[in-house]
Amino acid sequence: MRKQMIENAAYEVATQVRTVEDSIEAALGELAELQARMVRARGITRAGMTTSHAAFEQLAATTNALITARGGIASCHVALAETQKTIPGLRTVMVGDEGDCPPASATATLRVVA
Numbered sequence: 743m744r745k746q747m748i749e750n751a752a753y754e755v756a757t758q759v760r761t762v763e764d765s766i767e768a769a770l771g772e773l774a775e776l777q778a779r780m781v782r783a784r785g786i787t788r789a790g791m792t793t794s795h796a797a798f799e800q801l802a803a804t805t806n807a808l809i810t811a812r813g814g815i816a817s818c819h820v821a822l823a824e825t826q827k828t829i830p831g832l833r834t835v836m837v838g839d840e841g842d843c844p845p846a847s848a849t850a851t852l853r854v855v856a
Contacts (some may be wrong), residue, residue, distance in 0.1 A: 745831045746829050749832065752826065752832050756822070762815050763816070763819070766812045767809060769808055772806050773801065773804065777798075777801055780794065780798065806831065
């Protein structure tokens, strides 16, 4: 019973890490789209470069902060994978193929093996 609870907790953490990673990637894509729209809008309106410069600086700062967060969650992922090796009962548990844990399309049928 306890082993199953540990495995379930580890699986929930692993899938949530993947969800957070995917969310950060999606946000970066949205920021890139916003930047492209801002460039197009500035061109269409023929606004001066200085008029929208502060907004571009803020967008760049936001993008940099999100890239830092991306690195942070990647480091968290690595640390969790290393931690897994130290927890009895999880050392041999793996979801999907080798590589990212778990893969974005991961599904798992959990079975108790004696």
